[in-house]
Amino acid sequence: MTEALVGFAALLVLAFLRVPIAFVMILVGVAGLAWVNSPVAALYNLGQTGFDAAINYELSVVPLFVLMGNFVARARLAAELYDASNAFLGHRRGGLAMATVVACGGFSAICGSSLATAATMSKVAMPSMRRYGYNDRLAAGSIAAGGTLGILIPPSVLLVIYGILTQQSIGKLFAAGILPGLLGVLFYLAAVRYVTWRRPEMGPAGARQDWPARLRALRNVWGVLLLFAVVMGGIYGGVFSPTEAAGIGAVGAFLFALLRRALTWRILAEVLLESVATTAMLFTVLIGALMFANFINFTDFPPALLAFAQGFEETPWLVILAILAIYLVLGMVFESLSMILLTVPIFFPLVVSLGYDPIWFGIVVVVVTEISLITPPVGLNVFVLRGVLPDVRTGTIFRGVTPFWIADIFRLAAILLVPGLSLWIAGAVP
Amino acid sequence: QTELTYSSWIPWSHPVNQEIYIPWMEAIEEESEGRITFRRLPKPVASPPAHLDAVRTGQADVAFTVHGYQRARYAAYLFAELPFLGDSAELTSVALQRTHEEFLADKEDSLYPGVHLVGMNMHGPGVVHHTSTPILSPADMEGQKMRTGGPIPLAIVEGWGGVSIRQPAPKSYEILSAGIADGILFPFESIPSFNLTELIEHSTTMPGGWYSSSHFLIINQRKYDALSEEDKAVIDKYSGEAFSRLAGAGWDRLNEAGLVTMQEAGKQIHEAPPELVAALEDLNESFTEEYYAGAEAEGVDGEAMLEFFRQQMNELSSM
Amino acid sequence: MANPIKTVEGADGFRAFDLAAIALAGVACVVLFAMMLLVFADVIGRYFFLSPLPAAYEIVSLMMPVLIFTALPLTVLRQGHVTVDLLDAFVPRPVARVQAVAVNLISAAALALVAWRLAIRGRDQHLYDEMTDELLLELWPFSAGMAALCALATLACLVNVWRAAAGRLPRG
Numbered sequence: 001m002t003e004a005l006v007g008f009a010a011l012l013v014l015a016f017l018r019v020p021i022a023f024v025m026i027l028v029g030v031a032g033l034a035w036v037n038s039p040v041a042a043l044y045n046l047g048q049t050g051f052d053a054a055i056n057y058e059l060s061v062v063p064l065f066v067l068m069g070n071f072v073a074r075a076r077l078a079a080e081l082y083d084a085s086n087a088f089l090g091h092r093r094g095g096l097a098m099a100t101v102v103a104c105g106g107f108s109a110i111c112g113s114s115l116a117t118a119a120t121m122s123k124v125a126m127p128s129m130r131r132y133g134y135n136d137r138l139a140a141g142s143i144a145a146g147g148t149l150g151i152l153i154p155p156s157v158l159l160v161i162y163g164i165l166t167q168q169s170i171g172k173l174f175a176a177g178i179l180p181g182l183l184g185v186l187f188y189l190a191a192v193r194y195v196t197w198r199r200p201e202m203g204p205a206g207a208r209q210d211w212p213a214r215l216r217a218l219r220n221v222w223g224v225l226l227l228f229a230v231v232m233g234g235i236y237g238g239v240f241s242p243t244e245a246a247g248i249g250a251v252g253a254f255l256f257a258l259l260r261r262a263l264t265w266r267i268l269a270e271v272l273l274e275s276v277a278t279t280a281m282l283f284t285v286l287i288g289a290l291m292f293a294n295f296i297n298f299t300d301f302p303p304a305l306l307a308f309a310q311g312f313e314e315t316p317w318l319v320i321l322a323i324l325a326i327y328l329v330l331g332m333v334f335e336s337l338s339m340i341l342l343t344v345p346i347f348f349p350l351v352v353s354l355g356y357d358p359i360w361f362g363i364v365v366v367v368v369t370e371i372s373l374i375t376p377p378v379g380l381n382v383f384v385l386r387g388v389l390p391d392v393r394t395g396t397i398f399r400g401v402t403p404f405w406i407a408d409i410f411r412l413a414a415i416l417l418v419p420g421l422s423l424w425i426a427g428a429v430p
Numbered sequence: 431q432t433e434l435t436y437s438s439w440i441p442w443s444h445p446v447n448q449e450i451y452i453p454w455m456e457a458i459e460e461e462s463e464g465r466i467t468f469r470r471l472p473k474p475v476a477s478p479p480a481h482l483d484a485v486r487t488g489q490a491d492v493a494f495t496v497h498g499y500q501r502a503r504y505a506a507y508l509f510a511e512l513p514f515l516g517d518s519a520e521l522t523s524v525a526l527q528r529t530h531e532e533f534l535a536d537k538e539d540s541l542y543p544g545v546h547l548v549g550m551n552m553h554g555p556g557v558v559h560h561t562s563t564p565i566l567s568p569a570d571m572e573g574q575k576m577r578t579g580g581p582i583p584l585a586i587v588e589g590w591g592g593v594s595i596r597q598p599a600p601k602s603y604e605i606l607s608a609g610i611a612d613g614i615l616f617p618f619e620s621i622p623s624f625n626l627t628e629l630i631e632h633s634t635t636m637p638g639g640w641y642s643s644s645h646f647l648i649i650n651q652r653k654y655d656a657l658s659e660e661d662k663a664v665i666d667k668y669s670g671e672a673f674s675r676l677a678g679a680g681w682d683r684l685n686e687a688g689l690v691t692m693q694e695a696g697k698q699i700h701e702a703p704p705e706l707v708a709a710l711e712d713l714n715e716s717f718t719e720e721y722y723a724g725a726e727a728e729g730v731d732g733e734a735m736l737e738f739f740r741q742q743m744n745e746l747s748s749m
Numbered sequence: 750m751a752n753p754i755k756t757v758e759g760a761d762g763f764r765a766f767d768l769a770a771i772a773l774a775g776v777a778c779v780v781l782f783a784m785m786l787l788v789f790a791d792v793i794g795r796y797f798f799l800s801p802l803p804a805a806y807e808i809v810s811l812m813m814p815v816l817i818f819t820a821l822p823l824t825v826l827r828q829g830h831v832t833v834d835l836l837d838a839f840v841p842r843p844v845a846r847v848q849a850v851a852v853n854l855i856s857a858a859a860l861a862l863v864a865w866r867l868a869i870r871g872r873d874q875h876l877y878d879e880m881t882d883e884l885l886l887e888l889w890p891f892s893a894g895m896a897a898l899c900a901l902a903t904l905a906c907l908v909n910v911w912r913a914a915a916g917r918l919p920r921g
């Protein structure tokens with residue numbers, strides 16, 4: 001027990017000193033394993049873990065979904081989604097912000113990453129909201145929050161990682177993310193309504209469009225629908241595995257970008273370079289997290305935790321609440337991937353031993369870590385927006401997302417109380 | 431007082447652990463009157479093929495692994511993957527162990543460096559399972575997408591015009607239920623343990639098995655050497671042929687239970703018709719030649735080993 | 750996360766190193782694109798022609814380390830790794846410079862450790878003849894390559910140390 005706690009403390013201290021989390025986990029993992037097993041074994045385990053993590057077919061899904069997202073971001077599909085949502089919602093009070101949320105939801109259906117969703121949407125939605133005199137707070141808040149839909153609505157890199165870590169079906173996880181994702185869209189719409197009800201001047205109504213214009217705009221989103229249908233239909237129709245879906249989706253997104261003349265050699269190179277850099281970063285974190293988990297595996301922390309949790313057999317939801325609290329606190333510091341890699345190996349056996357559904361828990365974990373993307377002090381989506389919109393202050397964006405993460409807490413409660421939200425669709429697919 | 435850490439790359443709740451490796455550990459813990467205890471690590475220390483190396487380097491003290499994971503080093507053992515070896519895992523396991531002792535025991539230091547070999551066993555006859563149609567002739571395999579592991583199942587499927595799907599075994603449910611694969615080659619044990627009973631409609635058995643696979647259990651050499659003579663004797667009592675019998679009999683029980691589960695679920699179990707047996711015998715000739723060549727490259731007389739193995743099988747089955 | 754495309758400000762004695770890292774990342778780009786096409790061709794072949802690409806499964810898994818480790822030196826150079834920058838606002842400039850030096854030294858230590866152990870893994874794989882399942886390729890060249898690229902990433906960290914000390918490293 002002592003060893004594990006010292007390990008966690010060392011991890012936090014080094015991370016706060018600004019050492020990249022991946023390297024912190026590698027160093028603490030090796031040192032810890034040397035302590036609880038033996039230095040020789042720890043060193044051999046490092047070489048083994050680094051090699052195993054890299055030579056892995058299943059994990060090829062990660063770079064391929066990242067690549068798909070980056071192609072989609074360049075294929076100008078976001079603009080059409082936004083125009084279509086706008087045609088239906090723009091004339092309402094706060095309508096452009098609502099359109100942003102809906103377009104983010106649509107974009108999430110073809111993009112596996114939250115950061116790419118936020119970055120792409122900001123370029124499309126921000127100018128038009130400004131043109132109509134939207135308050136920056138509401139405008140930026142709706143984009144940052146809308147971006148988080150990217151991780152839950154399938155495809156999703158985080159759900160894939162959860163599935164690989166816990167040996168759960170990625171197809172089921174994807175299906176399980178659909179309703180909670182749509183619920184997220186609804187709750188965000190409610191948040192926009194609430195904000196503009198309290199302060200109408202923050203989101204004035206835009207021009208109303210007639211039905212012919214609406215239908216025209218709607219016709220243009222076929223690209224998104226097609227790509228979504230190919231990827232998800234292919235998975236559930238048994239044409240290809242979720243691992244292969246990432247490759248098919250990337251080819252589809254590549255063809256789209258190509259046909260829309262959105263690709264020059266330079267842009268292709270940028271898309272690929274961005275994707276491989278993200279991949280290298282993700283896998284370093286993965287190797288670090290595996291090393292740290294290998295250290296924890298050798299301590300008596302996992303059995304102790306399990307024994308402790310079994311004391312709550314009568315009130316297992318207390319354990320779930322404790323886990324959620326830990327996530328919300330960790331979420332202030334860590335970004336979602338490191339958090340999932342670090343905690344799921346520890347919490348998963350616990351939650352399953354208490355009789356909870358592993359797919360449901362995956363959705364809960366992703367929603368909680370998603371919230372961390374927009375909560376201060378460290379909210380990755382907020383920082384991404386800061387990068388794209390240098391003239392909007394971080395504080396403004398954080399204030400803007402507040403109603404949205406409050407909406408997220410309501411959604412989290414709904415997912416906790418109604419497991420069917422996650423499991424109905426998942427139960428119906430193979 | 432010695433604590434040995436055991437790393438398992440299949441879950442602790444897996445029937446093979448419940449039926450074979452946990453009873454083996456408990457027998458030693460009891461026999462040693464608690465001087466030797468096993469610590470079951472919650473998660474494996476490395477990927478499945480890396481467990482030999484993991485035990486050698488002390489990342490864990492005890493583990494089992496598969497000869498087929500190291501095809502070059504263990505070329506001499508790969509006859510254990512061939513079809514028609516035998517229907518009882520207990521007998522094939524003992525015959526395999528005896529063959530090892532006859533031909534390779536003196537090479538243990540170079541074949542198993544840094545680890546102490548406890549014993550080896552086979553997983554019993556491999557079976558062809560299909561989600562919708564029975565495979566009763568080579569033509570039935572044409573165009574069928576079959577999940578395979580190891581070279582023999584792959585060669586059978588591709589040799590008869592099927593499509594081999596390579597996916598990790600834990601993905602079996604996902605690929606079969608989605609229709610990415612139409613069938614799978616597994617011993618009966620794996621059907622319920624991978625939760626596939628509801629998906630499979632037809633199974634075709636082959637006398638002596640479509641294929642097989644051999645596993646072996648190892649202890650870190652230094653950990654073993656550091657044991658007292660008395661404790662070594664306890665481990666040795668559950669090693670060699672004793673281990674082979676225990677593990678093989680365990681697999682027989684699990685395969686039988688798998689078969690019964692499928693029969694009770696109303697699944698069709700077919701025996702391979704003579705035509706199919708003959709076709710596999712044809713393929714087996716090249717499999718065997720390949721094995722001989724591989725064994726020779728490692729400086730071992732594969733033909734003599736296989737002959738000895740068959741002779742042991744005859745003796746064991748006539749008892 | 751720093752933008753990986755962004756070029757390092759100004760030129761210094763390590764310009765050649767920057768270019769080498771970019772060239773290696775270019776290899777990663779080619780491998781990623783090829784991997785995408787390979788998965789696609791495998792599915793198409795299996796579904797329409799009942800003949801998947803032979804050993805696609807294994808080839809994809811072998812492409813992964815190439816892709817990851819050729820992209821690593823540039824990712825390190827551009828400080829593309831996730832950090833907790835919560836305290837940045839409270840760290841005065843001169844301290845931040847010392848901090849950047851220290852952080853990159855610690856990172857270099859971690860990467861050097863990984864490089865060394867991958868090299869040992871490669872030596873063992875060579876010694877014990879470990880090979881892949883289907884194509885029967887020797888595994889050691891892969892771990893040796895990973896070790897060499899990881900060593901380069903270690904050097905990239907040291908270049909960052911140099912640049913941080915000279916006050917030329919932007920906050921990542």
Ligand code: NA
Pocket residue numbers: 107108109110111112113149150151152153154155156
């Ligand atoms: Na998504």
Ligand code: NA
Pocket residue numbers: 331332333371372373374375376377378379380
């Ligand atoms: Na946060």
